[in-house]
Amino acid sequence: MRASINNEDANLAGWEAVHGAVYGAIKYGVASALLGGIGHAMSPIYRGLTIQFKVYLQMSGMVLGGMIEADNRLRQYEAAVRQQRRIARHQARMRALDEEDQN
Secondary structure, eight states: HHHHHHHHHHHHHHHHHHHHHHHHHHHHHHHHHHHHHHHHHHHHHHHHHHHHHHHHHHHHHHHHHHHHHHHHHHHHHHHHHHHHHHHHHHHHHHHHHHHHHHH
């Protein structure tokens, strides 16, 4: 039974990381697109770049954002799981003490 719990925890953590990656890619993708628009409007150097390099810059921002947000979400998820387990252990100790006091 313990292996299934770990597998379920791993799946939930994985999905949390996926959600963070998608959110980060969108968030950083929008920021990269805005910066690209500003660069296109204001910089002759940026306008002179090839479309392939501009796409590479856009994708780089999206990948970076996905990695940062996935890591952040995974760390938050792990902290929440640790907190829940800590609370469960504390409650189990309190129940054990209450049962000991009643006997």
